[in-house]
Amino acid sequence: MSLSLKQIRYFIATAEAGQVSQAAVNLSISQSAVTTAIRDLEATVGAPLFERTPHGMEMTVTGRQFLLHAYEIMAKVAEAQQLSQVTAEVRGRLTVAATYTVIGYFLPYHMTRLNRQFPGLDIQLFELNRESIEEGLLTNRYDIAVLLTSNVLNPGLDAEKLLSSQRRLWLPARHRLLSSGAIGLREVSEEPYIMLTVDEASHTSLKYWSQTPYQPRTILRTSSVEAVRSMVGNGQGVAILSDMVHRPWSLEGRRVETVTLSDPVPSMDVGLAWRKNLEPSPAVTAFRSYFRRAFHIPE
Template identity: 75%
Template sequence: MALSLRQLRYFVATAELGQISQAAVDLSISQSAVTTAIKELEQTVGASLFIRAPHGMDLTAAGRQFLSHAYDILKKVDEATHLNVVNNEVEGTLTVAATYTVIGYFLPLHIERLRRLFPKLDIQLFELTRESIEEGLLTNRYDMSVLLTSNILNPSLVTEKVLSSTRRLWVPTQHHLLQADSVGLEEIAEEPYIMLTVDEAAHSSLKYWSASPYQPQVILRTSSVEAVRSLVANGQGVAILSDMVHRPWSLEGRRIETINVRDPVPAMDVGLAWRRNIELSPPMLAFRSYFQQAFHLPGNAR
């Protein structure tokens, strides 16, 4: 039986989310389609890729090895199909400012691709807070930025959303809330809560908590995503964070599961920003066009 890209995508989604039901929701398909694809893939590979456990799907040793190959294959396919953008002879310097979360969990892969696509383009990257980025764009210190666009309210800036990353509840393996397909803020409020503060995460979190009659029992505020990951994986608390920063394993090798949140919790929007009423230079147009084509976006600046 031939291996297919569909099987690889279903396998990766299940490996990352740890549950067939969550993978099906994320892929907008039926659970049976995911189950069938994984069975077919295991037959093709000739090895069991998952251990079926009460709390979900755990990768076997063969599964972890195959996941690395799956990532490589899907990355190459993505590069082959989505990298025909603007003229690669564009040259010049482009100063790009990015926030901590974006530069750590989103931007590096795309910067590497851009530098291969446009070898004559000198991309200078800076990590800053959102406030410093806004000020730098308005004073022409930076040409463009990549940041959490949902945090920008300045009318003198243009924003263009690239990605919406769903926020879900992070819990450790075998947590009692995993018995439900989704949970509400009422149930989450009964759990010890780890509050991430970097990139205005605490401010964004308190917006949706404040709109509800419940409040989280915050036991720690931290600017470190890895600290949240380890604390959750080790059963010290729960957190609501975006899929973009989620990884299924902590640094200690313990698994982090995710659960859908029933109550309104806005996605984390990542995108581009630049100063309004300027003519985009060729390097800026190349940068913008890359993201539009890589994420299949229409022109959606505001």
């Protein structure tokens, strides 16, 4: 059975929505069409991509790996479809601010394609925290930003979400909770916890913890995702982080598993931000259009 772009598109919609019903609504098609496409795709891949649960469609490890390939395939298709559009004609300097997580785990892939699609565009990239980015956008120091839009607070800015990355519990291989039933923040509070601090992760974490009677038993606060990954892999604690920064192996070669929590935990939303009422330059328009095509956002 051959793989089709329709199957990939329906798979991405389901992965992002977490439910077949919502994916069908977003795609304006029937639920049965989505279900059939995913079933056929799983047959082609030869492995389940989702685990069907009472809460919706949870991606398997294979599903999360396939999602990365799916995004790449659709980005390539979008790139090929735009070959006849204005690309080389876009020239000039574009200053782009981005946060640590975005630069480390999101932008490199897209920067390569932007540079290839717009060879006349000189993109200057700056890594900053959110507060500095917001101030820089408002004072025209930066043309546009790529950051965690769920953290943007300033009313003088417009923001557009590109993707949502679900936050899950990270556990070492053979951890006792892997064989448990539903795992919530109560169970997590009983474990040593490693708190990531970069990109306001600790602030976000404490916001959803504060909705419960529990608190994390934090043994370390660190700005290093790799430190969290290594400590979890070595069985020194657990963490709650997004799929975007997850890798299944630590630097020492230890397995890092993920589990979806039964308690509500907000996703990590990545997107673009710019000064409100900004008259976009051709460079800004090209930059925004690239990401809208890559993530299938209507122009």
